[in-house]
Amino acid sequence: MKVIMTTKVDLASMNIMEKLIENFGFDETGELFDGNPVFKKGDTLILMTNEEMIYYDGLDTSIEQQLGLKPEIIAFASRHSSKQKLPALTTHVTGNWGEAMYGGKDGSLAVAHPIAMKLALTKLNELNDLGWTVCYEATHHGPSELDVPSFFIEIGSSEEEWVNERAGEILAETIVYVLENFDKVPRGKFRTALGIGGGHYAQKETAASLETDLAFGHILPKYAQPVGEEMLLKAIERTSEGVDVIYTDWKGSKGETRQLARSLAEKLGLEFIKG
CATH class of the missing domain: 3.40.50.10700 (AF0625-like)
Incomplete structure (x- = not known):
């Protein structure tokens, strides 16, 4: 099972979730996760939580406990914030090289999936008709305590961009593309x-x-x-x-x-x- 993780306290996350449901046929299952409706299409779930996702260490365990499912990969649909307010579409894996300032634990790294992130980067770049920056970010912030591969995919970097409908569409399409294709890439291709x-x-x-x-x-x-x-x-x-x-x-x-x-x-x- 593949998981798209969202949170109701993040405008970009809600923008992306809305576009996933509107454009890609995700339907309510009748189940709840963290008290919120679960949406599903094929072997992919959209889950929503009530707090900032960067602090959700043990999310994979929580999914197993609440839904009885072990996720294969988790895509976090999120906002990116910066003082420069750079309009950007980004992807990265989480963790802390040293002190944990924003979630996770000191000196702890989540499990990276390079193929999924490369597909995300290239698809974002292909779909980017906004003229925004498309890039990897360095490994930073939590959650770091996850034992399944995960990656953040983000709209940056201010409220104006977070609620941009085209950005939400690009992120939604990219996430669906990655989750449909990351496990089909032959080993050694990259x-x-x-x-x-x-x-x-x-x-x-x-x-x-x-x-x-x-x-x-x-x-x-x-x-x-x-x-x-x-x-x-x-x-x-x-x-x-x-x-x-x-x-x-x-x-x-x-x-x-x-x-x-x-x-x-x-x-x-x-x-x-x-x-």
Whole structure:
């Protein structure tokens, strides 16, 4: 079972949910999750909660307890906020490289699904007739305590964008596309990658994914560096497809971190790309 997670306290989330129901034929099941109606189409559920999703550690366990179903993957339909109020369509996996400031636990990473996120990124880019930025975000915020693959897909970055109907349509179509296709991609079609370096909006990793066969899971930005080898190993372990490549934005990384990335790739027999 595939899950689209929404929350009633998020305008973008409600915008996307509305478009999913209107345009893609999701119907009420009569069941409740967190006291809210459950919608279903085929093997995909739309669930809604009452609080911010970034604090929902153990969501996969809660779904099993309330509905008796183990999710295969969770797509969080969400808003993105920034001081710059950059109009953007983004995707990323969650977790905290260090201290947990916004949900999750310190030094804890959710399970990334690079193929699903690459499909999301490329579909967002294809459908983007708004002229907005389309990008990966670096791994940040919660929830981090999930044992099934998940990803956030977001409308940014102010209320004007969150309620934009076309943005809601693009996100809804992208989510449906990803959930219908992520498990049909042959293993080896894309090289899965751990991204090291760059800013929050991961420009180098975004360009590499859109222009090559690289599919990124966790991305460690420069502002979260340095980290120890154990965190890079954790990022590799918490990637559902495994990691083929360690990609480093060389100029966008701190010296000790880029050297650590290179040596770890050699030790593990992974391809190393100096971006």
